[in-house]
Amino acid sequence: MAKKDPYAALRYKEFNTFLLMRFVLVFAWSMQFIVIEWQVYTITKDPLSLGVIGLMEIIPALTMALFAGHIVDQSEKRNLLLKCIAAFSVISLGLFLLTLPSVEATWETNTILYYIYALVFFGGLLRAFFGPTIFSLVALIVPKKIYPNAATWNSSTWQMASVLGPAFAGLAINWIGVHWSLCIIFVLVVVSFLILLKIKRKPILNPKIGESVMTSLQEGIKFVYKTKAILGALTLDMIAVLFGGAVALLPIFAQDILEVGSEGFGVLRAAPAVGAFLTMLVTAYLPISKKAGLKLLGAVFGFGICIIVFGLSEIFWVSVIALFFSGVTDGVSMVIRQTILQLKTPDHMRGRVSSVNSMFVGSSNELGAFESGLTAKLMGTVTAVVFGGTMTLITVVTTGLVSPSFRKLDLTEDMEAHEKE
Numbered sequence: 001m002a003k004k005d006p007y008a009a010l011r012y013k014e015f016n017t018f019l020l021m022r023f024v025l026v027f028a029w030s031m032q033f034i035v036i037e038w039q040v041y042t043i044t045k046d047p048l049s050l051g052v053i054g055l056m057e058i059i060p061a062l063t064m065a066l067f068a069g070h071i072v073d074q075s076e077k078r079n080l081l082l083k084c085i086a087a088f089s090v091i092s093l094g095l096f097l098l099t100l101p102s103v104e105a106t107w108e109t110n111t112i113l114y115y116i117y118a119l120v121f122f123g124g125l126l127r128a129f130f131g132p133t134i135f136s137l138v139a140l141i142v143p144k145k146i147y148p149n150a151a152t153w154n155s156s157t158w159q160m161a162s163v164l165g166p167a168f169a170g171l172a173i174n175w176i177g178v179h180w181s182l183c184i185i186f187v188l189v190v191v192s193f194l195i196l197l198k199i200k201r202k203p204i205l206n207p208k209i210g211e212s213v214m215t216s217l218q219e220g221i222k223f224v225y226k227t228k229a230i231l232g233a234l235t236l237d238m239i240a241v242l243f244g245g246a247v248a249l250l251p252i253f254a255q256d257i258l259e260v261g262s263e264g265f266g267v268l269r270a271a272p273a274v275g276a277f278l279t280m281l282v283t284a285y286l287p288i289s290k291k292a293g294l295k296l297l298g299a300v301f302g303f304g305i306c307i308i309v310f311g312l313s314e315i316f317w318v319s320v321i322a323l324f325f326s327g328v329t330d331g332v333s334m335v336i337r338q339t340i341l342q343l344k345t346p347d348h349m350r351g352r353v354s355s356v357n358s359m360f361v362g363s364s365n366e367l368g369a370f371e372s373g374l375t376a377k378l379m380g381t382v383t384a385v386v387f388g389g390t391m392t393l394i395t396v397v398t399t400g401l402v403s404p405s406f407r408k409l410d411l412t413e414d415m416e417a418h419e420k421e
Contacts, residue, residue, distance in 0.1 A: 006284040009150035014199055015141050019157045021195040022134065025085065026158050028188035030165030031172075032092060034269055035185070036116060038169075038262065039099070039178050041251040043109055047381065050248050051373020056117045060124035061358065068128040069220060069355025073348060077137040078201050084129050085193045091119050091126070092186040099179040128358065135354035139342070140202040147342040152284045155334055159277035159327075163270045170266015220352025227344055232406040233296060233337045234357055236399055240300045240333070243391035246307050247272065247323075248372045252381050258316050271320045275327025276334065283335045292336050293409030297400050299332035304392030311385030339411060 009015050040049050072080065097103065098115055134154075142150045172181040224230055247269065254265035306326035313319045337357075345353045375384035400407055 006149070008146040009142050009153050012142055015138075015150065015153075017195060017198050018138070018141055019153065021192050021199075022154065023157050023161045024188055024195060025088075025192040026161035027165040027168075028092070028185045028192065029088075030162050031169040031188075032095065032182070032185045034166045034169035034266070035173060035178055035181050036095070036120065037248075037251050038173055038265065040113065040116060041255070043113055047249065047252055047376040048373045049113075050251060051371070051377075052117065053120055054248060054373070056120040057124035057127060060121055061127045064125055064128035065355045065358050066220065066352070069132045069352035072129065072132040072136055072351030072355070074204070074351075076201055076204055077133055077140060078196065078199055080129070081133045081137060082193065082196055084126050084133060085189060085196065087126055088123070089186060089189040089193065091123050092182065092189050094119050096179065096182040096186050099182055101179070128355070131358040132351040132354035135341070135357075136350040137199075137202065139350055141199070148339050149284065151338040151342045152280055152335055155331075155338055156277055156280040156284070159273050159280055159331065159334075162273035163277055166269035166273070167266045170262050170264075170269065173262045173266075220349060220356060223345075223349055224353060224356045228405060229340050229409055230344055230353070232293075232399070232403060232409070233340050236296065236300055236395070236406075237333055237337055239395040240303055240392045242371060243388040243395070246310055246372060246385040246388060249376055249381055249385065252376070253319065257314065257381065258319060260316055264316060267320060268323060271323035272327030272330060275324040275329075276331030277327075279328045279331030280335055283332070290410060292340070292411045293406045296333055296336045296409075297396055297407065299329045299336070301393060301396040302329035303333065304389045304396065307389035307392065308386050311382050311389060336411075343411060 005011075036053060037050060040053060041047075043049075095116065098112055098119075104112065138150055138154055139147065169181060172184065224234070250265060250268050254260050254262070254268055258264065258268075260268070303326050306322050306329065310319050310322035310326065313322060341353060341357060372384055372388065375387060378384075379387065
């Protein structure tokens, strides 16, 4: 067998342009989420308000997910993504204007808070389109034989932006305040729009253009349900993210438990993404397709352990290490899940399958944020985090016991088949 090229996808100029656009966009998005979290908790001092942020994003994301997948499969991907980024820039501009000193001085606090929630809600609508469009566009930029490698670099870029975005957000809040931090975010979104213009329009590969919405959605759901590898991976990751959503409570840990301020908050928020990013770089050299099922189960179990350690820690550096290793284990999980999706999804169904993925995993981030905020309100912050980690462990053990076929999942043959195409 020929030696694998860990930089195969990076040898395509348009893919590098795509990665640059993705980095800038995710950097801005993750930075904006951090700034909003900080501002909302500063205004309310209520952990449930952090959960409401997640709820405001998950409602439209879940409601629109399948419909968005249908639209993506019926549309030209580059132009659709341009429209999404343009709409995102309007949201970023709105948040910037809401934090003008003149607005804060004349508007009531609750009014500002409700407008923030409204903009987050519209961001959730866009979120339903971003994932399927980006997932589908990647498959049109690189050949099939390097899908797994492209998926690794794509996920690594996402994680790198998720590392630097929160860290920079924490520093920016401290240096220039919330208002000008949001100005930087708006500028970055515009830059990502300009970069995307350098990518050419792509063909629409769906042979069923004009298919009814209901027929299209039913086909996508049936495909995911019948493809047990996809269904198992999505379900496992969804439960882990849902109950392991401790990240949503980081403003409370930073301000009230660890008392490390906005800079420490940025470090805590970035730690999981650092771990995940380093893991993904390693997997570019050491593919983890062999015994993928067992590795995925082990990674999610390790994630649960890390969340419990973080919840119990009262020492800053211990908390950072626990979050770092939660990112390492989450990185393994993400690479395996993305590889399964890329290898087992036909081109004409990528939008719909990615939408189902966003419903299972992407939206569970926001639902997990709401679950964490609600349980923190009911049982206390530390107890809520430990409870979430424990539920993750129970889920992994249960999945391993009731699904022997998932334990035996191996992607080696699928990867070899794609390399021959």
